[in-house]
Amino acid sequence: MRSSSLLLLSFFIGVCDVRGTSDFRICAFNLHNFGESKTKKSNVMHTLTRIITRSDVCLLQEVRDSKEKALPHLLDHINRYDTEHVYKAVASERLGRSDSYQEQYVFVYRTDMVTVTDQHQYPDNRPGDIDAFSREPFVVRFKAPKTAINEFVLIPQHTTPANTTKELDALYDVLQYVRRMWKTEDVMLLGDFNADCAYLAKKNRKNVRLITEKSLSWLIGDKTDTTVRSSTSCAYDRIVVHGEKFTRAIVPFSAKPFNFQTEYRLTEEQALEVSDHYPVEVVLKNATYNVSFSGGISLALTGTEQTAVQKSFQSMFFSLFLLSHLVFQLLTQ
Ligand SMILES: *[C@@H]1O[C@H](CO)[C@@H](O)[C@H](O)[C@H]1NC(C)=O
Ligand SMILES: *[C@@H]1O[C@H](CO)[C@@H](O)[C@H](O)[C@H]1NC(C)=O
Numbered sequence: 001m002r003s004s005s006l007l008l009l010s011f012f013i014g015v016c017d018v019r020g021t022s023d024f025r026i027c028a029f030n031l032h033n034f035g036e037s038k039t040k041k042s043n044v045m046h047t048l049t050r051i052i053t054r055s056d057v058c059l060l061q062e063v064r065d066s067k068e069k070a071l072p073h074l075l076d077h078i079n080r081y082d083t084e085h086v087y088k089a090v091a092s093e094r095l096g097r098s099d100s101y102q103e104q105y106v107f108v109y110r111t112d113m114v115t116v117t118d119q120h121q122y123p124d125n126r127p128g129d130i131d132a133f134s135r136e137p138f139v140v141r142f143k144a145p146k147t148a149i150n151e152f153v154l155i156p157q158h159t160t161p162a163n164t165t166k167e168l169d170a171l172y173d174v175l176q177y178v179r180r181m182w183k184t185e186d187v188m189l190l191g192d193f194n195a196d197c198a199y200l201a202k203k204n205r206k207n208v209r210l211i212t213e214k215s216l217s218w219l220i221g222d223k224t225d226t227t228v229r230s231s232t233s234c235a236y237d238r239i240v241v242h243g244e245k246f247t248r249a250i251v252p253f254s255a256k257p258f259n260f261q262t263e264y265r266l267t268e269e270q271a272l273e274v275s276d277h278y279p280v281e282v283v284l285k286n287a288t289y290n291v292s293f294s295g296g297i298s299l300a301l302t303g304t305e306q307t308a309v310q311k312s313f314q315s316m317f318f319s320l321f322l323l324s325h326l327v328f329q330l331l332t333q
């Protein structure tokens, strides 16, 4: 009986600890053909806004905004919806091999949480492998003083389904290029990699250095479903982290798709109007996380943090209360 109450105790504390924290979240979201026609659907814009404002930095893909009106419109929506932050965006050029089909990479970010310290369009002119990508990564460096990592680089990629294996392997070269260029190890690669189902055959995975190299952690597992359609289950959208330091700065098991269909109680049809992909998200540890585990909590705490800590104490006492209640019931059976 004693071991079962211990189990219950850890269960309740585990459950309660999840609440009341202010997380630093990064997301990658394929908006499926985002352009003027989507901005005219207010329900779609509302859902997009709710999804994007969950994160401190959100990579948007499949932005096909030839008149350059849809993105400002979305940003306007976002800033009117979440007035606690000011959001800005940094966007690549329109990228693509044909003039008729182009996409932009866009990072929407909270200006009070991060600053963009550098940006670079990968030239894709590696000798022997010129024009490896149809949408060359637009690499952005962020400073985020409130996170445990402080500064990091994001490499976005939306692969071409027909060339997924090749492009994923070439991303490893982009990683080496960025490490040299900015002398940093703290790099995350993210986006709609099409890294599953028919586009990435199992037998080809051994040819992809982004998968085989040990310095990288794939945070979204192969069994994950990042697609909205109930008829498909594919882990297309991924988050990959390079380096031990960055990996340690990630909240364990926090990387997952955000199922906005169930979360916002939409029908499949309504969800598909928004996108055919779920966003994938990951949470970074905050800068005070370390402090709280090495003692001396109170010195580092500001007002809001104190409330969060108080809340977690409250929930702990509440769970202890529940637990003793349960144990009492067990003993008096
Ligand atoms: C930092 O993370 C810890 C652990 O999750 C949490 O308790 C605390 O509230 C967070 N602080 C802020 C400012 O978000
Ligand atoms: C696939 O890659 C090859 C070589 O890089 C390129 O010529 C071809 O156009 C690509 N296919 C698509 C659909 O982009």
Ligand SMILES: *[C@@H]1O[C@H](CO)[C@@H](O)[C@H](O)[C@H]1NC(C)=O
Pocket: 148, 149, 245, 248, 249, 287, 288, 290, 291
């Ligand atoms: C928190 O820990 C990470 C990894 O252990 C370290 O890189 C970072 O500098 C630490 N942050 C602070 C504010 O001590």
